[in-house]
Amino acid sequence: MPSLVRAELAYVPSLIEAMREGYSRDNLRPTTAGEIAQVEREPEWFVRQVNHPPRQVVLPDGTLGQRVPATDLWYVDGSTFLGSVGIRHELNEILESWGGHIGYAVRPSARRQGHASAMLAQTLDFVRANLPLKRVLLTVSNANQGSIRVIEKNGGVLEAEVDNPWVEGDRGRRYWIDL
Secondary structure, eight states: OOEEEOOOGGGHHHHHHHHHTTOOSOTTSOOOHHHHHHHHHOHHHHHHHHHSOOSEEEOTTSOEEEOOSEEEEEEEETTEEEEEEEEESSOOHHHHHTTOSEEEEEOGGGTTSSHHHHHHHHHHHHHHHHOOOSEEEEEEETTOHHHHHHHHHTTOEEEEEEEOTTSTTOEEEEEEEEO
16 A cells, blocks of 8 residues: 655655656656756765755745745655655745645656545645644645645635746635644
């Protein structure tokens, strides 16, 4: 049964396969060939970066911002990497606008198989057990109907529709899930 785990070297070969098929942790920026090559050259460095990220983050517009405390987990089945989840422990002004507490991504070959719903359910259990949050915010583009269904299946309550600050002309939804 697939489960959430900390990043480990054992999963990196499968992660690289996922990246080659189009997986990206960031749905606003696809993974580049250069990034894949760096993970292949320096897998230990990459795993360290996932488990102990830098204090600054490059925002979608290319500027630098302060990273909030967060936990990144990989969703795996045996040695097969299926996806990832980012759990922000708190929100800053940017994440309150777009991004929220939880972001997730599933590798293309594993989509439409229920993994996103199961991964989000496990993530909510992780948050309940490890963080003092009473509810979590998730945001999603209106164009991502699959993710909308995943969030609603996991108890997401629509708060509002908003403009995506990073993609001109894109509208999205803000959902809250009570824990």
